[in-house]
Amino acid sequence: SKFRGIELEGKTLGIVGFGQIGGLVAKKAIGLGMKVIAYDPFVSEDRFKQLEIRKADRLENIYKEADFISIHLPKNKDTLGMFDKAEFYKMKKGTIILNVARGGIVVEKDLAEAIRGGQIGGAALDVYEVEPCTNSPVFKLEEVVCTPHLGASTTEAQDRAGTTIAEQVIDVLNGKNATFPVNAPAIRPEQMEVLSPFFELCENLGSLFINLFEGNLDSLKIGYYGKVSEYDVRVPTSVILVKILERYSAENVNLVNVDLVTKETGLKVKVVKSIRNYGLQQLFFFPLPSL
Known part of the structure; x- marks a missing residue:
């Protein structure tokens, strides 16, 4: 007993x-x-x-x-x-x-x-x-x-860590994005594979928004609808913000410093996610001025 x-x-x-x-x-x-x-x-x-x-x-x-x-x-x-x-x-x-x-x-x-x-x-x-x-x-x-802070201390996890490091180095040297950077938003490889083709679209949406928007921008709402709402959207959000903040910051804004620049400019960003796709087949995101 x-x-x-x-x-x-x-x-x-x-x-x-x-x-x-x-x-x-x-x-x-x-x-x-x-x-x-x-x-x-x-x-x-x-x-x-x-x-x-x-x-x-x-x-x-x-x-x-x-x-x-x-x-x-x-x-x-x-x-x-x-x-x-x-x-x-x-x-x-x-x-x-x-x-x-x-x-x-x-x-x-x-x-x-x-x-x-x-x-x-x-x-x-x-x-x-x-x-x-x-x-x-x-x-x-x-x-x-x-237990003494074992975390993911398994033989398999340690093997994957070594393999992942090697693969990341090869990807970066070949001009691809790093999946697990220490100083920039990172998403899982399978999600990166789905989202990366849309990064150019994110840049264009950010540029379009900032050229259409007039006045002082103190808040921003970014909506992700349909399939994209199931993914980690930090990287596409950062891509959009980089293009927008280029207008407002004297710094060279990039994926590494965009979060810091956002805070320094006082821009409040709200991310909205919904599985509702409004009739679109794949992914849909577009920055909207907060109301």
Whole structure:
């Protein structure tokens, strides 16, 4: 009885942060027979519908339903210390916490106290407030599984990393775009293959817009409709912004510095995505002045 566990089938998984990784976790959880509810105020309704995942309007909805909570958030000023004592005691009693995203999002001292007090059922952690971590309040708890920030430490992942680096160098030397640059927007190879033929169109749309638009440009809405809404649109967005900001900035604007130049100019950019295609077959995007 000491090693008796619980089944995942029929349990509810709450996902906090519904980006690419959160979406992959949701698919795998559904395959295990779990119910999934996700919270991410920055993800469109269409993505939830596309993956057939129920959207939580508030974190509290996750807390009320989830047997497991899996965290997939970046570490920033808004998420640092996000899961603390107050949050743990809003959750269902016995909830299990999983954090393999970033250290510091979960307050380890509060987590340990909530587990010892019986409010939280257990946890699985791969990241910590201080790394490398040699001492944490959760280390001595039998209810917690800890790994030393392994991330994607598998034989296959390491092999792919080496192969990818070699392929990237060859592509760049042959004049192609790098898929995983460290200082510019990057998208997955299969998405780049679909989107790259449209980059020239993005440039032309940006040029057309800036030549038709009159007045001060302080905000911009860029819409992606139909099939394109299923893809990572950061690169095409950057291509459009480069052409537009050439008019407003004294700098040589490019894909590497376009995000910085956008912030410096004070231009507010809103990206809208929808699976509705307005009768078009493939991809459709066009910058529109914000109303």
